[in-house]
Amino acid sequence: MNKKDMYIFSALTALIITGGLLALTSGSWPISVSHVPMIILSKLGLYNGIINDVEAAIVWDGRLPRFLVALLVGFSLGGAGTIMQGIFKNPMASPGVMGIDSGAALGAVLAIYLGLASSSLIVLPCAAIIFSILTLVVVFAIATSRGRTSISTLLLAGIALNLVLGALTSFIITLSTREFDVGRVIVNWLMGDLNNRSWEHVHIIIPTTGIALLGALFFAKDLNILMLGDETAANLGVNIKRARNWLLLFSSIETGGAIAVSGVIGFVGLVAPHIMRSLVGPDNRKLIFFSGLLAAVFIIYADLFVRLIVAVDLKVGIITSMLGGPFFLYLIVKHRKQFEYM
Amino acid sequence: MTPPFLIFTGKIIQTAARHTCLIFTACCLAFSLIAGAASSAAGSDQKTVPPLEMERLKNELSFVRGKPKVEGPWPREIRYTLKTFDFKTDTFQQQAKTFVLKKKPMRIIPHAVGVAEILWAICPRERLVAFNEFAADPASSFIADKVRARGPIFKSKQTELVIGYQPDLVFTVFYSSADFKEKLTQAKIQSFDLGYFGTIESIKEQILLMGNIVGEESNARALVQRIDTKTRELKAKVPRRARPIRVLYYDEGGYVPGSSSNFTSICKIIGAVNVGAEQGIKSWSQIDYETLLKWNPDVIIVPGRSKLKELLISNKVLSYARAIKSGSVYYVPSEYLRVESQYMLLSANFLAGIIYRQSRKPL
Numbered sequence: 001m002n003k004k005d006m007y008i009f010s011a012l013t014a015l016i017i018t019g020g021l022l023a024l025t026s027g028s029w030p031i032s033v034s035h036v037p038m039i040i041l042s043k044l045g046l047y048n049g050i051i052n053d054v055e056a057a058i059v060w061d062g063r064l065p066r067f068l069v070a071l072l073v074g075f076s077l078g079g080a081g082t083i084m085q086g087i088f089k090n091p092m093a094s095p096g097v098m099g100i101d102s103g104a105a106l107g108a109v110l111a112i113y114l115g116l117a118s119s120s121l122i123v124l125p126c127a128a129i130i131f132s133i134l135t136l137v138v139v140f141a142i143a144t145s146r147g148r149t150s151i152s153t154l155l156l157a158g159i160a161l162n163l164v165l166g167a168l169t170s171f172i173i174t175l176s177t178r179e180f181d182v183g184r185v186i187v188n189w190l191m192g193d194l195n196n197r198s199w200e201h202v203h204i205i206i207p208t209t210g211i212a213l214l215g216a217l218f219f220a221k222d223l224n225i226l227m228l229g230d231e232t233a234a235n236l237g238v239n240i241k242r243a244r245n246w247l248l249l250f251s252s253i254e255t256g257g258a259i260a261v262s263g264v265i266g267f268v269g270l271v272a273p274h275i276m277r278s279l280v281g282p283d284n285r286k287l288i289f290f291s292g293l294l295a296a297v298f299i300i301y302a303d304l305f306v307r308l309i310v311a312v313d314l315k316v317g318i319i320t321s322m323l324g325g326p327f328f329l330y331l332i333v334k335h336r337k338q339f340e341y342m
Numbered sequence: 343m344t345p346p347f348l349i350f351t352g353k354i355i356q357t358a359a360r361h362t363c364l365i366f367t368a369c370c371l372a373f374s375l376i377a378g379a380a381s382s383a384a385g386s387d388q389k390t391v392p393p394l395e396m397e398r399l400k401n402e403l404s405f406v407r408g409k410p411k412v413e414g415p416w417p418r419e420i421r422y423t424l425k426t427f428d429f430k431t432d433t434f435q436q437q438a439k440t441f442v443l444k445k446k447p448m449r450i451i452p453h454a455v456g457v458a459e460i461l462w463a464i465c466p467r468e469r470l471v472a473f474n475e476f477a478a479d480p481a482s483s484f485i486a487d488k489v490r491a492r493g494p495i496f497k498s499k500q501t502e503l504v505i506g507y508q509p510d511l512v513f514t515v516f517y518s519s520a521d522f523k524e525k526l527t528q529a530k531i532q533s534f535d536l537g538y539f540g541t542i543e544s545i546k547e548q549i550l551l552m553g554n555i556v557g558e559e560s561n562a563r564a565l566v567q568r569i570d571t572k573t574r575e576l577k578a579k580v581p582r583r584a585r586p587i588r589v590l591y592y593d594e595g596g597y598v599p600g601s602s603s604n605f606t607s608i609c610k611i612i613g614a615v616n617v618g619a620e621q622g623i624k625s626w627s628q629i630d631y632e633t634l635l636k637w638n639p640d641v642i643i644v645p646g647r648s649k650l651k652e653l654l655i656s657n658k659v660l661s662y663a664r665a666i667k668s669g670s671v672y673y674v675p676s677e678y679l680r681v682e683s684q685y686m687l688l689s690a691n692f693l694a695g696i697i698y699r700q701s702r703k704p705l
Contacts, residue, residue: 028632029633062659184595
């Protein structure tokens with residue numbers, strides 16, 4: 001990392017820490033700012049003084065898991081977006097292009113509709129992850145012929161499956177309108193929501209983010225070379241098939257894990273890599289990490305805005321889409337000359 | 343001769359099989375014990391002692407006939423105020439209207455559960471020619487079994503079917519789809535749009551209005567009188583408390599009803615407080631666990647078919663909430679919570695049975 005990268009890293013870290021402090025010290029239950037560090041230290045076994053049990057439960061079991069979920073979801077989506085844009089060599093690519101979002105959404109919506117989601121906190125995320133992995137398997141099966149996976153077929157299969165899964169999700173939503181309360185929960189989940197997140201959700205997303213991040217960083221150098229073109233990559237000794245498949249798998253795990261705990265949060269995976277690419281350059285060894293940090297900042301502050309400013313009924317996914325949508329349009333306008341010749 | 347290692351392996355398998363059987367039997371036993379305990383716990387949840395006898399009250403509200411009286415003239419012009427709730431602005435709106443009926447309607451279709459329940463009580467049943475699917479759903483309707491037995495039943499969007507029954511009057515509600523109402527108009531079928539049903543007072547107004555429209559004024563008045571009588575009986579049996587019990591209705595997704603909801607009216611009848619309304623919610627709003635803890639209700643009500651009770655009880659933030667600590671989280675069947683008819687009294691009676699059996703506990 002050069003000096004500029006260090007500054008950016010410091011700025012992003014400072015933003016995350018500030019967001020964390022705001023998230024832990026603010027909420028409907030008034031808790032003195034000075035109590036929060038004592039609660040955290042006490043829970044970590046580093047402070048033996050007296051703490052208020054109610055405040056401790058709110059901070060440790062309510063606000064902290066919510067903040068960590070926001071952080072990890074952002075990190076996952078930012079990293080996954082960077083990988084997708086690198087593999088498809090397309091600035092418009094995002095974790096959704098493979099249909100993983102739609103697969104996870106269908107799994108979660110099914111779990112809610114069948115009444116399984118309310119039986120345990122684990123059921124909904126598990127259903128989302130299983131369906132996202134199944135989607136990935138189907139997309140790969142469609143795009144793979146004689147052991148070779150075509151990148152353009154992969155993209156097309158992802159788009160087609162996106163439509164099919166989206167239609168199935170819509171069908172379930174239609175069925176659920178008979179049950180007003182079920183329909184409301186489904187719509188909420190599809191909008192991306194971090195309300196009432198707990199340690200169970202953190203435990204679900206930590207391994208998916210951790211494994212996928214380490215895996216992606218391991219293949220980041222290969223991803224850099226893949227972006228030069230398959231022929232060049234092959235000449236430089238990269239096992240294209242292996243690198244690409246692993247990277248897609250890691251990206252899918254990151255996306256599936258994030259969606260499983262937060263619902264569908266759009267555009268973060270698209271926007272964060274773009275911004276960071278212009279700041280730290282195209283080297284994926286840095287970009288994956290920096291995009292994750294920026295996406296985390298984005299989601300943490302979107303959640304703070306929802307939680308502390310508008311308080312109710314606005315979802316994180318709506319905020320990210322409202323900000324990400326115009327950015328997407330900006331990209332289209334900026335690159336329209338390229339598209340004219342396609 | 344069998345090799346020694348095979349004999350040894352066989353013994354291991356036999357021992358393992360025996361142990362597995364034992365473990366399996368123990369697991370089955372444990373499971374049945376846990377299941378038994380769980381079911382008895384779930385059962386005890388429903389063992390409420392309402393102030394008024396439930397089945398009798400339900401029957402009294404399901405069929406009401408007033409003193410036979412000479413009918414008013416037909417055609418008749420009905421002047422009324424349509425009160426509706428605007429969900430976008432959380433405000434009520436009122437509009438003076440006039441409705442003209444050429445003759446007494448003999449083929450009536452109610453397009454909402456509450457309307458069907460009211461008509462079931464005051465109108466000769468042979469005049470009700472079809473019912474909306476929700477009126478036949480036990481999770482929404484108190485007359486579901488009767489509606490199913492009688493039929494026919496149509497789905498909300500099956501406008502063609504409704505037209506096919508050739509009704510001379512369809513009762514819609516202000517939130518019925520505009521498309522449905524428009525198709526009725528095109529088919530030259532007279533429809534009447536009913537307004538807000540969220541409080542017992544507004545329900546009584548609607549009963550009188552409906553009685554006037556279908557030509558069953560005396561029955562409608564008798565039903566309103568019965569509601570008043572039973573409300574007085576219920577209130578007389580509800581213990582008087584210096585501080586009313588604060589009840590929170592927590593629905594799926596963390597949604598809580600506010601002041602314009604029927605839950606506020608249910609609570610008012612029995613002298614309880616809807617915490618959502620107390621905290622400024624108007625229609626419905628989503629809250630997080632921290633807010634729930636801050637509001638700290640005495641009793642939490644969750645819809646019957648959900649798993650919300652387990653979810654709330656197992657949450658660490660809520661472990662300090664008064665209702666969780668005192669074990670005052672109760673399932674209430676959905677139809678009691680969705681009620682928009684005279685059966686609101688039944689819901690109030692049911693809720694009183696739940697919350698006042700706790701009255702001896704210090705709250």
